Amino acid sequence: MAQVTLRNLVKDYDQTPAVRGIDLDIADKEFVVLVGPSGCGKTTTLRMIAGLEDITGGEILIGGDVVNDVPPKDRDIAMVFQNYALYPHMTVHENMSFGLRLKKLPKDEIRRRVAAVAGILGIGELLDRKPKQLSGGQRQRVAMGRAIVRNPKVFLFDEPLSNLDAKLRVHMRTEIKKVHQKVRTTTVYVTHDQVEAMTLADRVVVMNAGRIEQAGAPNDLYHSPATLFVAGFIGSPAMNITGCALEETAGALRVRLDGQVSFPVPAERTARYRAYAGQRGLLFGLRPEHLTEMRPHSVANQCPVEVTPEVTEPMGMETLVFFSVNGTEMCARTNPAANTQPGVRTQLLADLNHMHLIDEASGRVL
């Protein structure tokens, strides 16, 4: 059993707050990803769990025990570093077995465990090599192997894929997921890449400016962001967000983006939004995939909008269409067959079942 619990965790560097009070419960065997822009405190949080940084305030519990003052070596954790931190003077086998040798395990057992983990990671033939002789992906595997072989209570990953090229990153992402499915261990994973976060996590924790913005399953975060920051951060291309006004006429609500563009609010949301009618500082959010080319059988609450595309980006399976509304650049994902051309006025379909209304001042999604 190895839950990890953070209680009002605080970290200041010389009066500068890096982490401003984090509460998080990580269940046994859960894969949690901390994601956020650089400087949001995610790596600091991970290093505090590892014991590499002192805690300014709050508590960290691993497996139910407070470990605030326990040194890293006694926390029974394993960490994979951004630049792998393999010992350059040791072979792969020595690197992986270092922790076990320090624990003075019998040689036979060490050899057996290293061989088993090397098998899982497919690095069996590399055991006699030095890190210098390995490719980036192989080093990454060795770094993971060094963590797995110790069979710790918790795995900590600090942006482990950011040094790999794009193709290898996608591949290793899948590998990490496979490994976690085989070796079910509580995992805390830090990344600034929201795609990595979405694909790997059982639960994504979005951090910003030293606080948790929202924690939840990847799809929940994507479809029901709690804050403006999460709405803008999760998803690529990012959610279209622009200022709007909420107008009430004869019991029905309309969001008005500018003089020309306005949409009726779906009837089932009227009750929820009515209180905000006429309020200033509202934002309208709609993901690019909910702005598409015109389709013959439109569903309820889908309504056409006429725009002049400024740029189109063919991606193969879809074409991204960029246009301006109310001075904000918006993006739509259209079927390449629609053949949208820049500068040619065209009709797109907005699916308002997926719209978001955000209060700009508080950053809350309404």
Add this chain to the structure above:
Amino acid sequence: MANGVVQAAGLSVPRRRRSGRRLARHKSTIAFLMALPLIALIAALVIYPALYSLHLATLNKSMERFVGLGNFAFLFKRELFWMVIKQTVIFALSAVIFKALIGFVVAHFVHNIPAKGQRKWRGMLLVPWVIPPAMSTLAWFWLFDPSYSAFNWVLTRVGLDAVPWLGEPLWARFSVILVNVWYGAPFFLIMYLAALKSVPEQLYEAAAIDGANWWQKIWYITLPMMRNIIAITVLFSLIVTFANFDIVRILTNGGPIDQTHVFATWAFQLGIEGGDLPLGACVSLFMFPILGVAAYFILRDINRRGTEA
């Protein structure tokens, strides 16, 4: 037209190559000419004296007659020669070991001082190394003075006996080594400090997580990562210490009763002061094979590690 392009290209390639080869020849000639003054300087100041001392060592005292290996045979029969070898080895080995140890320990302390104050400490600790050794050794000479020195004054004040620092063979050897360590340790300090800074912090963090205590971190991470630097500094210092002249010359001049002579001071005494240049040259030549063997073993290890990586 396409043909013409191909033809032109086909013509121009070998032409460029030919002129390139001429240029390379030209370049190396220029490079040689530019390096010539330095080569001449090295030849005049290193190669010529080395060959000349080989020649000198085969002459008799008045430098008129060729005696072959006669000087060497003479030296081998003298007890003092063997004593000087023993003393030089003791002097060089113990001084280098202590310099390396002290340099290593102090480098760790300085490394752990926050960056702000570190420059100050680094500068202060380097002072012994930048003072001309002849001057600083004179200062030590006064400190070691048997009747009026600071050391003995302190010792007698706390109720201990005065120590004949330079008057008794054992103490004299100790003093000479002490001054050499004082003078040479900062060199190790600065080299080790640079090496320590080049060890990535994350390796220590990884080791801490793997369960290493501070001693295990030094043993399994720091030392292996610094091995090459340690080997090179030790070799370099061994050469310099082996050939030390100024400290021994000023502090004891080989005394008492020749018990602190090292190769350089004894060669100086025999050759310059004693007027037997061939014998002096002969003594100084002995440093070469001994250091050669040490260099071979130390550098072999570095090469092996260099190629395996």
